[in-house]
Amino acid sequence: MSSTAITDSPAPWLRDNCPCDACRDPRNGQKLFQITDLPAGLAVASVREVSGEATTGWEVVWEPDGHRSLYPADWLDAHAPGGPRGTGGDGRTEADKELWAAADLSGRLPEASWDAYIGDRSVRIHALESVRRLGFALLRGVPCRDRMVLDVAETFGFVRRTNYGELFEVRVEPDPNNLAFTGALITPHTDNPYRDPVPTVQLLHCLRNEAKGGDSGLVDGFHAAALLRREDPRAFDVLTRVPVEFSFADARTELRAQRPLIDVDPLGRIREIRFNNRSIGTLHESAPVLEEFYAAYRRFGELLLRPELRLDFRLTPGDCLIFDNTRLLHARTAFAESGGRHLQGAYADLDGLGSALAVLRREGAAA
Template identity: 65%
Template structure:
């Protein structure tokens, strides 16, 4: 540490300021790659103007001076600001100058919003007693804070419930368009969940549907599903949700061998009808490079034929059964009834959904569509940023 750095840190400590990481304690190439000055990033888009190969091979910090007062001239920052508290860095061997904002340097690494550590898990239905994420359609449309609260609940808890959505054909697509875009599939832009005379899927019958994720035979799978209830006068036909991430985490804790098998064994999921033939080979539990749960695919109706050596096949089925026993346990399932005007939005890569059987002669009609998490997460980020700027 240089004398300048030591003096600056001592002064900051004396004023009670939050200490930020010293540039010299960080990766030099990472720090330089994140320079936000106008030479390195386009001021309009914030996108980089250089390739990693343009940086000097012998890159090093020549000097680093802590800025303790905003307003002093600078040459840019990690977040694009050039007049904030933080560190002024001069680079060797090219003499390039950078400024790194203190808040940017101090910020902890943000969790991947798609992985388990970016979620609030609920392994049992009772974990959500008295705190269902719900609001009225009017409040959702008229109040950006309420819209943010609901959409952020999809990110954190995996779902939200909008009440009083107009009973109009195609309204489910309008809900999807309120935060993103409709994902078209072989079922169309939207699909009708009701009893059909010649169904191509058990969802379009009156039989019970056990907890599952939709479209596991697609890659990429639709990451969000919306279901809008128009009529539900039938005896039965209640809905259920299970937190697949939370249950997978329980499996990892209770039976690490089974968890390892299910994260490393690709299985075929398949769907076929007269005009469609789809398949995807993915594990039931998908993890990222750090081993964090990032996706669950579970659908006994779409699971194809496993073709592995007998020992691996037996290991898979033992692990599959262990996972299924946890997923299908009654205490894991949050049960509720959708009434006319209710619209459920949920994360199809995390939550399993279910339905009890209902009387075939009873009226039950839901309209559904698919959407994608990236658009929802974008809307959440913009709404949050706007809210912070206004406060």
Template identity: 55%
Template sequence: MLNEVRFVPDELVIEWADGEQSGFYALWLRDHCQMSASRHSANGQRLINVSDFPESLSIGQVNRLSEDRLEVVFEPDGHRSIFEAQWLRRHCYTLNEPWDDRSESAKTLWQADCFSGGLVRTDYDEYGHSREVRRDCLQSVQTLGFALLGNVPCESGAVLDVIRSFGFVRETNYGELFDVRSVVDPNNLAFSNLGLGCHADNPYRDPVPTVQLLHCLASSTEGGDSILVDGFRAAAILREEAPEDFELLTGHYLNYRFQDASTDLRSRVPMIELDDRGRITKVRYNNRSIDTILLPPAVIKPFYRAYRHYARILERPELKLTFRLNPGDLMVFDNTRIMHARTGYQAGGERHLQGAYADLDGLYSTLAVLQRETRPAAIGRAS
């Protein structure tokens, strides 16, 4: 695996047998020391702090202990670190990308015709009994941004049991769960029978709930169909059609706000959020919840052009995945990516959904453990 190993005082350089090359800055190596003096033996967490190292830290000596092991001796303190070659290859910053499960790079962006073969509803009983089924369902939330469960018992509160199967309930001023059906004088349009345009929930919260679930308990109305739109896909289209509009929505922060008699929630965030590599990580589109738009005078006009452009992309029929939630159906979706909407419905008949919020960190953690547990034995970790 190791071909040639050389060092200068502040860098170790490895030429690998396959022709690749990795560089390791001395301070990085010391900070990533895997020895028991540097890492807790039970949990692997660092026992050292970067500020503990001397300013003059350097590599004094490198010894090849075997084909696949290196000992690095640091100066001036003489600390010895042994590194496995495989570990160095798997973790070097020259050849490995940072871990990322949130940005557009980790997702499969979609539009409606990607599901022309029909939507898969995972049977809730199978979900409860099979780790593989659970894994695939949660994996779908990670890559597509949503998953559908079928045959979830039509009982009040069942949505909370679904959340507890992968994470933790995020309680809000709406309670642990909220009922979506027509009420007189609703404090939120969601609780009326009006159609709702594409939106993400609760952009006025900081942090925003990153997972939403909607469980259908009754559905006998005319209309009231559900619509999902991939907000990342819509943002990617915006970037393609008008990079300057994309820049306006990523570069300017807005206030979002919700208030009623007992609540006043506010946030200040961009409509489209990017990570440090310029990749889309979150979208927040909710025309009902944007507070007064206060931007520099010179930006107002172009901002409205960009805002309308994005709004119109979100309304394009080819992006809208429309389907009916039947009693027992439950959709779980990434509220930082997937916009949801519904068509209006008549007052006759009954439409009753129960919704609740959770977070992606719990869901992704459960998914990662399920992937670890269900990984076929023959497939090892990439070196």
């Protein structure tokens, strides 16, 4: 490495990353200054290679304030502008996912036994990594106890309590406030698009499934959106731009949120899908925009129903499905309301799951 990594770096960026104890609290790594505290006319006055026992790197003396910064060579290798991390994603976009159709997962469902998941760090890492990469993991043999779904959520994050409670009962209710709590067929959808922020992880724990019907299905919404972009780029574009209102109301609750069906990141990469025919509201747009939106919405809806995209399986007692609610759509077939089918569901979030995964890996590396 030569000093060009220093001289080619924009001065404010380099100085903002000074690792010295005056710039960052050594106890927690948090930054001690604001962007507005940096002197005007900031420039590198001199650069010198240092090769000590502890660190090899480059020492910079700054003008006009004479501040000294020492940049380790491995830090510059990893972060210098134009390097390998350029336009790196946050792990949430299609760039960091393995998109799938049903056949891609035949014989390789991301599943683990509960005992192995609890007892073996590498199994837990693999399961959580599957939620990030494929959008889901299936735990088998989870004890069929009331509220056990909350314990599962707490193995990787924090339960997101909502108006449905800490958990929700998916079974036939006498006066349902949601079609999920009937025996009706439920087409592929994401949950709760009427919340802001939307719950990013969903868990479904099967306690009983003796009903005829009531099988489960998953669809990779990122894969479907990528197909739409290839087959009808104009429709894709419309669905990323038109805000859609979703709403939910019952006696105690009135929720609404407005987002596009397909959310993309600042680089245009697919990042979130919202799709729920039960809670989509009335759009207020000009007639030409409504024409375009409805053609695109229908096209996307048809794509999501393609049988080859849908992974079908049956949850049996003790199965707990953990999935990314910003990417996967879930569905179920109709079932006889007299049959015994009871799932408990809960929401959690991807940031907690990502943190749990990073800490498990850190502990694994230290062990």
